[in-house]
Amino acid sequence: MLRTRIIPAILLRNESLVKTVRFGKFTYVGDPCNTVRIFNELEVDELAFLDITATRDGRSPNFRVLADIANECFMPLSYGGGIRSLDHAKSVFEIGFEKVVINSCAVENPALLTEIAQQYGSQAVVASIDVKAGFLGRPTVRTVAGKRNVKLDPAVWAKEVESHGAGEILLTSIDREGTWEGFDLDLVKQVTDVVSIPVIAHGGAGCVEDIGKVVKQAGASAVALGSMVVFQKKGMGVLVNFPDSETLEEIINWS
Amino acid sequence: MITIVDYGMGNLGSVLNMLNKIGVKATISSSHDEILNAGKLILPGVGAFDAAMTRIQDAGLGVILEKRAMGDRIPILGICLGMQILTRGSEEGKLPGFGWIPAQAKRFPVQPDLKVPHMGWNIVYPSNASRLTENCEKEARFYFVHSYAVFVDKAENSILKTEYGIEFDSAIQCDNIYGVQFHPEKSHRFGMQVLKNFASL
Numbered sequence: 001m002l003r004t005r006i007i008p009a010i011l012l013r014n015e016s017l018v019k020t021v022r023f024g025k026f027t028y029v030g031d032p033c034n035t036v037r038i039f040n041e042l043e044v045d046e047l048a049f050l051d052i053t054a055t056r057d058g059r060s061p062n063f064r065v066l067a068d069i070a071n072e073c074f075m076p077l078s079y080g081g082g083i084r085s086l087d088h089a090k091s092v093f094e095i096g097f098e099k100v101v102i103n104s105c106a107v108e109n110p111a112l113l114t115e116i117a118q119q120y121g122s123q124a125v126v127a128s129i130d131v132k133a134g135f136l137g138r139p140t141v142r143t144v145a146g147k148r149n150v151k152l153d154p155a156v157w158a159k160e161v162e163s164h165g166a167g168e169i170l171l172t173s174i175d176r177e178g179t180w181e182g183f184d185l186d187l188v189k190q191v192t193d194v195v196s197i198p199v200i201a202h203g204g205a206g207c208v209e210d211i212g213k214v215v216k217q218a219g220a221s222a223v224a225l226g227s228m229v230v231f232q233k234k235g236m237g238v239l240v241n242f243p244d245s246e247t248l249e250e251i252i253n254w255s
Numbered sequence: 256m257i258t259i260v261d262y263g264m265g266n267l268g269s270v271l272n273m274l275n276k277i278g279v280k281a282t283i284s285s286s287h288d289e290i291l292n293a294g295k296l297i298l299p300g301v302g303a304f305d306a307a308m309t310r311i312q313d314a315g316l317g318v319i320l321e322k323r324a325m326g327d328r329i330p331i332l333g334i335c336l337g338m339q340i341l342t343r344g345s346e347e348g349k350l351p352g353f354g355w356i357p358a359q360a361k362r363f364p365v366q367p368d369l370k371v372p373h374m375g376w377n378i379v380y381p382s383n384a385s386r387l388t389e390n391c392e393k394e395a396r397f398y399f400v401h402s403y404a405v406f407v408d409k410a411e412n413s414i415l416k417t418e419y420g421i422e423f424d425s426a427i428q429c430d431n432i433y434g435v436q437f438h439p440e441k442s443h444r445f446g447m448q449v450l451k452n453f454a455s456l
Contacts, residue, residue: 003376043443076441096269
């Protein structure tokens with residue numbers, strides 16, 4: 001049987017890796033290449049690499065850093081941040097990444113999802129949806145690293161990205177991100193109920209039990225982990241780590 | 256020297272990265288001369304079946320690959336879609352495959368709770384001994400992404416099997432022609448072992 005994919009989501013900011021809390025409060029984690037080398041040794045299932053300042057700064061992806069990463073990593077890789085054209089996607093694929101993650105540009109120009117999917121297949125296109133509770137606690141979609149409220153309902157937007165050709169959704173709860181408080185199960189369920197493509201739950205994981213819950217109760221196909229895989233514990237120092245297979249197996253019934 | 260055949264479909268860089276890592280000499284090329292002189296060939300591929308066959312024919316590579324495979328009988332390894340085109344064809348397309356291995360690719364049957372594509376890490380089980388899978392660990396796991404699965408005509412051509420709702424052939428072989436459905440270049444030490452084995456054939 002297929003294993004539930006557990007994906008470290010690592011954040012690049014000005015060529016350093018950082019970890020955030022609710023998309024702010026940056027903590028320095030380390031050098032991208034050293035860190036991914038450790039994840040490679042830990043034999044993680046997949047890595048998602050997100051440049052959180054590329055769109056804000058109007059930059060293209062940092063292809064040099066991506067090439068360094070691809071040389072060190074022998075697992076599936078996805079990249080997001082500043083991808084605005086088919087050419088950007090093409091360069092990312094040629095370097096050895098197999099998926100591109102599109103967030104802000106998907107809202108501005110959903111045809112880009114279709115264009116990339118037609119050329120490289122839907123499995124290569126991940127639509128990233130960042131969600132934050134707005135007025136009266138109503139969840140709305142944000143772009144530009146959480147800065148811009150585009151006033152879309154997450155479930156409605158998820159269906160739309162699916163129809164535009166996205167093969168997967170990376171769903172991030174900004175309110176939970178970096179908090180160790182557990183995934184937003186309601187949000188994940190709202191989205192998994194309406195789409196048939198895999199949903200990667202992201203934001204809030206604090207222990208392996210949280211992973212079990214979001215998979216079993218909210219229908220996530222995969223999970224992305226941030227704080228859990230770069231810190232020893234909540235409030236403690238940097239330690240690149242990954243939950244061991246036996247524990248995960250017990251909790252989410254890997255077989 | 257291994258030549259990774261560039262026919263415009265798929266992730267070639269990562270195959271080269273892994274071969275470099277394990278110290279195997281390899282190059283990416285679409286040049287007829289290089290392919291004619293290669294000791295071994297790897298056919299990667301991501302995308303649609305007919306698109307792959309069309310690009311191979313348009314690039315004039317069909318005849319050359321046929322000569323290397325069936326005339327010179329050098330080892331050839333197809334990866335993912337590159338494996339499917341070694342068979343006689345796929346339900347995905349109308350064009351014939353190379354037919355070097357008696358097998359066919361079929362769509363995964365629709366089943367509740369099983370998403371297609373089959374994407375992620377899955378276990379393989381040996382069905383026949385092969386030099387390609389020598390020294391592979393018991394229950395080795397590999398990374399898969401595919402919507403069509405290959406089924407061999409004769410059990411002897413299957414070397415690994417995998418289950419995803421249905422049991423399919425995840426690695427196949429007919430003499431000097433090898434195919435793997437998974438991505439060894441994205442499968443950590445498990446994939447390195449397979450590429451090492453191929454390199455030392």
